[in-house]
Amino acid sequence: MSDSAAMAAALRTEGADKAALRLDGVTCTFPSPDGRGRTYTAVQGVTLSVAAGEFVSIVGPTGSGKSTILNVAAGLLAPSAGRALAFGEPVSGINRHAGYMFQADALMPWKSALENVAAGLEFRGVPRREAEERARPWLARVGLDRFGDRYPHQLSGGMRKRVALAQTLIVDPKIVLMDEPFSALDIQTRQLMENELLDLWSADRKSVVFITHDLEEAISMSDRVLVLSAGPGARLIGEYRVDLERPRDVAEIRMTPRFLDLHREIWGQLREEVLKGYAQTKLT
């Protein structure tokens, strides 16, 4: 395991143009909803790069611009300034290398769980029958093999998240963008899913950008944790390498001294931002 970590580190240092995903001075300014030409700058000058096979988490207070950053990386949102690069190529339009697991419910309500998982393959020209055959093992992997013919409204919130996970991963994206994928789950299911995700990830090292509110989740999953400041004009203010050994068990690793050190260190910085962010939302 330690040599795969070394390999990831080697890939990182090999140069920015080899990065799976790179954001270059990304600034996003939205027209203010109250109108009259006033604007709101959510994120400002965000530069980050994610190596091939690296697992990076972004933490930050609510409303700071985490989803916005992910939307830029996905190519769903054109930044006001700066640019996004995927494997050295500028992202224009949808980022074809990326899979995106959205914060909100994004399943097609008129498709069953199985059809939802199969959709990505179908869009890539795989015949329907075959796509559904290949979707079955994915449903089993997220523990829903008996729920294939249920419609989203017949599934619990956690089940829908798991379907979304299978739906995103089945098309084998090289970059996986995940926006608070597990925040709707109870703590036990959540840890099961986190371990499951780490297993899937270690099987074929994709690049993952993982957004969460939960610092413990961020540390226990990632190679690197980035801290985003409170908005407006949120920027990346901290970067922490997580040198915990893999494979990890997300529940056990939380007891180790190194984890607690890291947590104390990052939380010291994050706490301030969260308080600032809270004051911001109270003001406006």
Add this chain to the structure above:
Amino acid sequence: MAVARVKRLPSRPVILLLQVAVLIGFFLLWHVLTATKILSPFFFGTPLAVLERTWSDFASGVIWYHLGITLLETALAFAIGTVAGIAFGFWFARAPLVSVVFDPYIKAVNALPRVVLAPIFALWLGLGIWSKVALGVTLVFFIVFFNVYQGVKEVSPVVLANAKMLGASNRHLFRHVYLPSALSWVFSSLHTAVGFAMVGAVVGEYLGSAAGLGYRIHQAEGVFDTVGVFSGMLVLTIFVVVIDAVVTVIEKRLLHWRPQEAQTTNAQG
């Protein structure tokens, strides 16, 4: 353990029984009032005469022809109105300029009581079935049109973005996202649309034609045949109820993915 009991309706057979009782009660009241001459049988008919007339119409077969005509007009009006409504609904929803420019005119035409068009359609298209179909189409079209427009506009942006991220082309988006969303709105207005198709047919027949249920009622009225009028209304009612039941079955099949009011099975029945 004290369980708060939710007030529950009686079981289905009991409800059905009560419904039948209301129907029989109505006919009995009608019968008694006309038999005792409190209501004149000339103006109000008698239930026995109405049932007898209806029965003999069906037995002799004359009514089937008229039923068939009305059904054909209803089906054509519904089909043409729906297809046109879907096509235009999509076009308007996807072309903002078109929708903005035409908006006041669509609203104006929709506000017009369509019945006044019936004589015009009779002039243009003659007294055959097509003038009735045209009237039905003008009614059905707008319902379907507005629902498709709404359905396309209301597609959740997240679902749309998700489909795009999964690699959907424009054609895929149409087939897998816009169309199902729009159709769910169309189907939820199916009862109204079918009802209006029939209103168009019957009103058209009533105002001028040589066949159909509306024509039968109009004929009977012309000779003060109250029994004939009531018999025509009875047949029309049965026709509506049957079509509505068929629509319900179709709706259930096509919209099975939609959340109903939460359903659970219950051992106590």
